[in-house]
Structures are given as structure tokens and as C-alpha cells.
Amino acid sequence: MAHAWNPEDYHKHSSTQQAWAHELIGKLDLSGDERVLDLGCGEGKVTAEIAACLPSGSVLGLDLSAGMIAFARERLPSERYPNLRFAEGDMLDLPFDREFDLVFSNAALHWVSDHRRVFAGIVRALRPGGRVLLQMGGRGNAAPVFAVADEMLAEEQWGRYFSGSAPQYAFYGPEEERKRLEEAGLTPVRVELIGKDMTFDLPDGLMGWIRTTWHLYLDRLPEEARPAFIAEVASRYVARHPSPDGRIRVPMVRLEVEAVSDTG
Ligand SMILES: C[S@@+](CC[C@H](N)C(=O)[O-])C[C@H]1O[C@@H](n2cnc3c(N)ncnc32)[C@H](O)[C@@H]1O
Numbered sequence: 001m002a003h004a005w006n007p008e009d010y011h012k013h014s015s016t017q018q019a020w021a022h023e024l025i026g027k028l029d030l031s032g033d034e035r036v037l038d039l040g041c042g043e044g045k046v047t048a049e050i051a052a053c054l055p056s057g058s059v060l061g062l063d064l065s066a067g068m069i070a071f072a073r074e075r076l077p078s079e080r081y082p083n084l085r086f087a088e089g090d091m092l093d094l095p096f097d098r099e100f101d102l103v104f105s106n107a108a109l110h111w112v113s114d115h116r117r118v119f120a121g122i123v124r125a126l127r128p129g130g131r132v133l134l135q136m137g138g139r140g141n142a143a144p145v146f147a148v149a150d151e152m153l154a155e156e157q158w159g160r161y162f163s164g165s166a167p168q169y170a171f172y173g174p175e176e177e178r179k180r181l182e183e184a185g186l187t188p189v190r191v192e193l194i195g196k197d198m199t200f201d202l203p204d205g206l207m208g209w210i211r212t213t214w215h216l217y218l219d220r221l222p223e224e225a226r227p228a229f230i231a232e233v234a235s236r237y238v239a240r241h242p243s244p245d246g247r248i249r250v251p252m253v254r255l256e257v258e259a260v261s262d263t264g
Helices: 005-010 016-028 045-053 066-075 115-125 145-150 175-186 203-214 223-240
Strands: 034-041 060-063 083-087 100-106 126-137 186-201 246-260
Touching: 005 083, 005 203, 016 045, 016 066, 016 100, 016 126, 034 045, 034 115, 034 145, 045 060, 045 115, 060 066, 066 083, 066 223, 100 115, 115 126, 115 175, 145 223, 145 246, 175 186, 175 246, 186 203, 203 223
Parallel strands: 034 060, 034 100, 060 083, 100 126
Antiparallel strands: 126 246, 186 246
């Protein structure tokens, strides 16, 4: 399902995701001539960083959100960046056949629950011996903030929009993810949970993160109720975790997956 991503707002409030992606790109160990697929590329800045490492290769950024892709194409046009392309598409239905040496993804796979299906598409998209490096929200990600939100859902003011069920992101653990990789024909090299704190300025940074990425919650609310929901989650979380310096810490947990394709 496509959510209402706001590319401009995400662009301004995603410096942490960008820093994580930068670190992940460092682990790609690129030779410079690879063909890379970036799944859930968002507004394109991370894809552009990969392109800059590929003087004789190329990267395709794929995203379900038409708005994200339009923003990426406008800011990073192929006339100026000939080794960088963007396409609208669903990572659940990858149409590629042995076209890529490497599949990369940052902060996107937790939006999709059926990872087995994504991995099957990745296997088809990779050339023999192709590699995979993915990082996403993992089991326990931002748990204390979601706990605050889920507690609010038990209250009539908010609960009536959620019919008693809290939204679930696909925050998985390594054991289950390894199994899915193997079933799809990928050999896991490293599958691990990594703790990474996110630190926000108060109040704008914390609210900016919620506003730009909490679509599973925000989509259930009428538009006019969203600002109050965001402010309430932020203020309850801050009240419980007092900040001495105008900044607040959120404990994030990322699931990092490195694998190779068995075929070939
Ligand atoms: C938090 S953003 C991450 C963007 C970028 N990778 C980054 O690191 O900044 C998650 C992106 O995943 C995309 N996404 C969610 N479900 C998807 C799907 N089924 N297929 C392709 N993209 C998807 C969203 O549209 C969104 O742009």
C-alpha cells in the first residue's frame, strides 16, 4: 500500500536515515562498475550517493511513492546524473531478470511484511553471484515511543480511529529473516540486529520524525487530527524521558542483512 509520503518534508527530516545509509554504503565495498538496485529509494539522496561511487556503473532507485520518484527525478535529472535512474514500482513485484550485481536498501523493508516475496524478486533481479545489503527497522525498533502511541490508542479520543488494533511495522529478528532468505535462494552472510540511537532536537526534530515516517498511524487519522496526535506522542515521550539539554534520544534497532545469491 502506498502511503502519503511528503518528499520535501522527508528530505528535511531524514538526516539520521542519511547518516545510516552513508555508513551502509561504506560496507558495499564497490569496485565502481556495478549495477545496483536501491529498493525503497525515497527522495533519492541516498541513491545519488551510491551513484557517485560508480564511475563506470549505474544505480536504479525504485520506490512505490509517485511523489518520492517525481521529487527525485526533478532534483537529480538523468541529463546531469547519467548513471542514476529512478522508477516507480513495488518491491513486492520486482520485474527484473538478472540485471543487477547488487541490491541495496536502507530504511524501507520494514514497510513491507512479506519479505519472502521481496527476496524471491531480488533473486530473479540479481546476476549469478550477486550480492545483497539491506538495513531496516528491526525487532524492538523505537519501542518506547511506539509504546506511548499504543497506550494512547487505549484512550477513546484516539482509539476510535484504530478499532482496537495497533498498527504493526515489519520489525523482524535475525532468525526468522535468515529462514526467509534461505527459502528464497539467498545465502545469508550476516543477519544481525544493531542498536543505533536517534537524537532529535526538541520539539521540532522529534515531531518531524513522527510526521514524516509514522504513516501506519497517521493514515488512520483524519488529517485535522494528525498534528495533535503527533504533539501528544512527542510530549508524553519527552515527559517520561526528561532531556537535560533540549535534545531527546530514541533507541532504534536496525536489522542488517548481508547475503549472496545462490544461483549461477
Ligand atoms: C523511510 S523511506 C527511506 C528512503 C531512503 N531509502 C532513505 O534511506 O532515506 C521508506 C521508503 O520506502 C518506500 N516503500 C514502502 N513500501 C514500498 C514498496 N512496497 N515498494 C517500494 N518502495 C516502498 C516508501 O515509499 C518510502 O519512500
